[in-house]
Amino acid sequence: MSGQVLPSQAEAGCRIIPFADHGLKKAPPLIRLRGIGKSFGPLRVLANVDLQVQAGEITALIGSSGCGKSTLLNILAGLDTQDHGTYTLAESKNSEKAGRQRVAYMFQEDRLLPWRTVRDNVALGLEAARIEKKERLCRVYNMLKLVGLEEFAGAFPYQLSGGMRSRAALARSLVVEPEVLLLDEPFSKLDSQTRSQMHAELLNIHAVTGMTAVFVTHDVEEAVVLADKVAIFAPRPGRITEIVPVELARPRSLLDKNVTEQIRSLRGKLCFNPHPSPPPDDSAPAEGAGLHVSPLKGGITGKGCRASPGVKRESL
Ligand SMILES: Nc1ncnc2c1ncn2[C@@H]1O[C@H](COP(=O)(O)OP(=O)(O)OP(=O)(O)O)[C@@H](O)[C@H]1O
Numbered sequence: 001m002s003g004q005v006l007p008s009q010a011e012a013g014c015r016i017i018p019f020a021d022h023g024l025k026k027a028p029p030l031i032r033l034r035g036i037g038k039s040f041g042p043l044r045v046l047a048n049v050d051l052q053v054q055a056g057e058i059t060a061l062i063g064s065s066g067c068g069k070s071t072l073l074n075i076l077a078g079l080d081t082q083d084h085g086t087y088t089l090a091e092s093k094n095s096e097k098a099g100r101q102r103v104a105y106m107f108q109e110d111r112l113l114p115w116r117t118v119r120d121n122v123a124l125g126l127e128a129a130r131i132e133k134k135e136r137l138c139r140v141y142n143m144l145k146l147v148g149l150e151e152f153a154g155a156f157p158y159q160l161s162g163g164m165r166s167r168a169a170l171a172r173s174l175v176v177e178p179e180v181l182l183l184d185e186p187f188s189k190l191d192s193q194t195r196s197q198m199h200a201e202l203l204n205i206h207a208v209t210g211m212t213a214v215f216v217t218h219d220v221e222e223a224v225v226l227a228d229k230v231a232i233f234a235p236r237p238g239r240i241t242e243i244v245p246v247e248l249a250r251p252r253s254l255l256d257k258n259v260t261e262q263i264r265s266l267r268g269k270l271c272f273n274p275h276p277s278p279p280p281d282d283s284a285p286a287e288g289a290g291l292h293v294s295p296l297k298g299g300i301t302g303k304g305c306r307a308s309p310g311v312k313r314e315s316l
């Protein structure tokens with residue numbers, strides 16, 4: 001599946017996904033979170049979360065279960081709102097196009113509608129945007145081809161394997177040509193071989209579209225293989241304790257010693273930094289206030305170190 005490319009415009013008979021601006025490291029960030037705080041009743045879930053994501057960048061959020069990663073994605077998706085702080089999604093010249101969604105969300109569960117075929121599931125967002133049928137079919141076809149599901153366009157979800165369902169869900173998220181794709185543990189239910197295939201597919205699509213992606217994972221290898229930077233979360237309340245850049249050439253092979261070294265280093269940071277000291281009150285957030293590192297505080301028992309709860313053991 002890896003190494004696939006989009007069909008040519010002539011082949012597809014319609015326009016293809018435009019190439020978005022890519023890797024504009026010096027441009028203002030596309031996503032800017034400042035001092036984000038969120039509580040559910042008495043439960044303080046997020047405090048002083050600061051994060052900037054450049055257009056075209058892939059960012060991983062990693063941290064223990066319950067530390068607020070999905071809550072943050074929900075805020076990024078506009079499904080929830082923060083109690084404190086600001087979230088800005090910068091304007092872009094590409095935002096106005098018909099049927100284009102600024103942000104798409106791929107949930108952990110594929111959420112395919114069982115009564116719809118793969119084709120019709122993928123077409124959902126375009127129907128909602130009232131894209132005319134010819135254009136819709138064209139875009140759906142392109143997307144199914146991109147994820148290697150064109151032969152299953154007429155299949156129903158129950159007729160697909162887990163990996164194929166993930167591909168269909170990915171196609172459904174991408175067909176609206178989002179500027180930002182949010183993914184919440186999207187491949188966590190897949191076996192490791194299929195997961196690796198999905199990584200290659202996602203990177204291929206990223207290379208073609210230049211989209212910006214923010215994904216949640218418990219899998220350290222997945223974070224290093226995919227991300228340009230990894231934001232490490234600590235719990236109670238959830239906050240980012242460190243942002244680790246991953247400056248390795250792609251594709252990143254698990255056989256490459258630089259890749260394995262980065263994985264080892266990231267595991268060490270997660271292992272030794274499960275419960276850093278709480279941040280200051282987020283009622284008076286200051287930029288960067290949520291970002292502090294205390295690598296040796298807490299969480300260490302005996303000679304070894306305790307993995308953050310919820311960070312899967314096999315990932316550590
Ligand atoms: N709508 C809600 N109402 C009340 N509490 C909520 C709500 N959504 C999340 N929470 C609580 O907020 C905390 C953070 O939840 P969240 O789902 O963001 O964690 P997470 O980091 O994504 O965890 P996991 O890795 O297990 O998916 C949890 O304690 C959860 O119970």
Ligand SMILES: [Mg+2]
Nearest residue numbers: 069070071184
């Ligand atoms: Mg979650």
